[in-house]
Amino acid sequence: xxxxxxxxxxxxxxxxxxxxxxxxxxxxxLGLVRARGQSSVLFGTPETINGTSNSAPVAVGTVFYPxxxxxVQHGSLGSTNxxxxxxxxxxxxxxxxxISTWRPTNTSAATETFTLGYGSVTNHLRVQVVTxxxxxxxxxxxx
Numbered sequence: 001x002x003x004x005x006x007x008x009x010x011x012x013x014x015x016x017x018x019x020x021x022x023x024x025x026x027x028x029x030l031g032l033v034r035a036r037g038q039s040s041v042l043f044g045t046p047e048t049i050n051g052t053s054n055s056a057p058v059a060v061g062t063v064f065y066p067x068x069x070x071x072v073q074h075g076s077l078g079s080t081n082x083x084x085x086x087x088x089x090x091x092x093x094x095x096x097x098x099i100s101t102w103r104p105t106n107t108s109a110a111t112e113t114f115t116l117g118y119g120s121v122t123n124h125l126r127v128q129v130v131t132x133x134x135x136x137x138x139x140x141x142x143x
Contacts, residue, residue, distance in 0.1 A: 046138035049129050057124035058141060065089055065099065065121070070114040077107045087116050097121060 047053075074083055080103050088096035099121065102114040129137055 044138065046136045048134050048136050049131050050134040052128065052130045055127045055129075055139070057126045059122050060125045060143060061123045062120045063089070063091070063123060065116075065119055067118045068116050070102075070116070071111060072102075072104070072114055073111045074104055075109045077104065080104050080107060082107075085114055087114075089121055091123070 070085065070087075072085065077083055083104055085102040086098045087100040087102070088098050090096045099119055100114075100116050104110065104112050106112065125141065127139055127141070129135075129139075
């Protein structure tokens with residue numbers, strides 16, 4: 001059996017950095033999704049569909065991402081467009097959305113900072129109806 005040992009105060013990672021890392025992990029794990037409480041008609045009253053039809057997207061919540069600073073070290077560049085960083089968020093770890101873009105201000109080798117401000121991304125829901133013949137459909141979404 002392994003015994004856990006505490007790290008003495010003042011050793012290892014500073015408390016402020018641990019707090020920031022903890023908040024980032026909590027935001028990612030919890031998603032910080034705020035649901036909205038209104039009903040939305042996704043398909044009309046009723047609507048005949050023959051084949052495939054997508055409803056209009058409905059905003060269903062917001063994911064908040066925390067502020068952070070990136071320390072970027074780079075070598076000599078031919079131009080400031082030679083390096084670009086894209087800060088991206090994802091709900092599934094596969095499909096990403098760019099929330100901020102950074103390019104260096106120095107072309108000579110340097111250490112620069114890229115600060116990501118607080119922000120949010122609105123989540124949207126839609127329904128896709130697929131039929132093999134004409135079917136009458138009425139769909140109302142209520143969170």
